[in-house]
Amino acid sequence: MENTNLNQTGEMAAVLFCFPHLQGSCPRTLRLSVIRVAMYVFMVTTILMTVCGNLLVIISISNFKQLHNPTNFIILSLAVVDCCLGCFIMPFSMIRSVEGCWYLGKHFCKVHSSLDMMLSTTSILHLCLVSIDRYWAICNPLQYKTKVTVFKVILSIVITWSFSFIFSFGVVFSEVNTVGLEMLIIMTSCIGSCLLFFNKQWGIIAPLVSFFIPGAVMTCLYIKIFHVARRHAKVMSDRVATVTRHELKNQASEQRERKAAKTLAIVMGVFLLCWLPFFITTVIDPFINFMTPIVVFDALVWFGYFNSMCNPVIYGFFYPHFQKTFKIILAKIFGMNTTSIIVLS
Template sequence: MENTDLNQTGEMAAMLFCFPHLQGSCPRTLRLSVIRVAMYAFMLTTILMTVCGNLLVIISISHFRQLHSPTNVIILSLAMVDCSLGCIIMPFSMVRSVEGCWYLGKHFCKVHSSLDMMISSTSIMHLCLVSVDRYWAICQPLQYRTKVTTFKVILCIGIIWLFSFIFSFGVVFSEAVSAGLDSLVHPCVGSCALICNKQWGVTASLVTFFIPAAIMISLYFKILHVARKHARVMNDRLAKVTCHELKNQTSEQRERKAAKTLAIVMGVFLLCWLPFFITTVMDPFINFMTPVNVFDSLVWFGYFNSTCNPVIYAFFYPHFRKAFKIVLAKTLGFKTTSNILVT
């Protein structure tokens, strides 16, 4: 018995706690200094890329009138959402992930969790809105200019922001997500994790991810089908004035470009968010056996989608690339040949 007590005392002494002076404090995550430095370097780089990339989109769309269109209003709002994630959410999540502790109190933990859910779901819903906009532009081109206006787009964006705010803050502050988990989960002082019961794990994931993702996938497959159909029709018309070989090359290039763009859009989106939401749904059914480090990694995978969004929705378009070059040249003090963006 004495040896056992001595061993336990030695283990307690070797263990570092988030709040050593408080009883029931969470233990700090023990990591080698090299690993901690590497984690901070990677996460800081991701944060800087997220903020700077989305700021570049915001400045470009705001500065150039040629980029003022309903589609770009959605991309502008998406960039603002993703930039907010990089400025407001990711720095606090970085410290929590590396240190394994939350030092800012229970109330700010709820605010952070609510904002995290709100901004992440708003970003996902913006991606869904982009897919709806592209569907109308490609599949209903004659009705697009009259039915899709800047006012309607701003109204939809406002509804998305309002819905995400009410849903996220309502769910977290009502503590409905953790109802019935008292016997399974025993939070310690210094933890900040949003733990969902079975009902809300499924409901929240459906509302914030699976339903928008299903809409995106179905619309993008429809867009791809219509794009291929349009390419065949255009090449049938071009066949009267061009050779057969040129027609085949044009059709193949258009179909390849459309398929590549859509594959990148859906592939990056699903790669970043699908593992996290699958884990969120499954975790309550396996008595919350998912390790904290795994969950943190999946959260940062989801955050990384906001880092990729400027590349996917802006850098792929020539007029955005030219706008970025002009903005960067002015920022760095280089002379530009033109301040006018030709699209």
């Protein structure tokens, strides 16, 4: 292999390979050193913020009983999903994106692809659970406590994780997504690549199951929620002059529910904004003979990963309880005096 490289033209000799001593190795992506360093800095920062931010959410809900309610248990599970993405998926994707090489072998490539698909599916299904929770809280408040119990929420979370695992690992390891693409995979495969191809059928089915159907359900529920919330606000404004103390308490509760629904709608909106370009490209790519450049796919994947960093930031800005718990936790970590921090009510 080395002798062959010596006989190549100057342009070809400059090509670097993922595994220089193996025949059939993939070429590395050539980038200026300053660009590579900038990419690593950006991606490492994103990973650290994702892991640390979601750990704050996990610790907050786990250790403060005031945050123990069905909605926050779903948010806790969602934070676990995002934290797993930051710990087990993003670091390996970072090396692949910057170097253009996969150094961990074919089998771990399948595991990585399956986990990546599983966690993104689990995320949006969790947000779907949150929208259902908010729908019952806003649109059927009298039945909320009987319909949405901790047991039902935990059962729903377990089903969500299980379905995402079976679906994602089943698709990748059964290779149904590559049926009919055998020649393309042989032509494009090389040592050091880790690409997930979808044929036309599964290029539609997988995004439908993982993204578009749950996204449509969430959108419909939130439209209904905001319609009901606006109607309640109008009724409250008409009755403001004759309210009793009990009614004021109910109104305050309704206001908190609406604010929670608004905040979680922002979480959903950010998720859709981050992942929509990737899933649209996944659907279109098989129909344009896989002409989408790998660089574009990498950029869209990282734009999707960016969502996992945004969720804790949104909670910190919009939820007073999370703001207080974050301050308490950070104060204890850095050895600051916590007496000046207001205790949760």
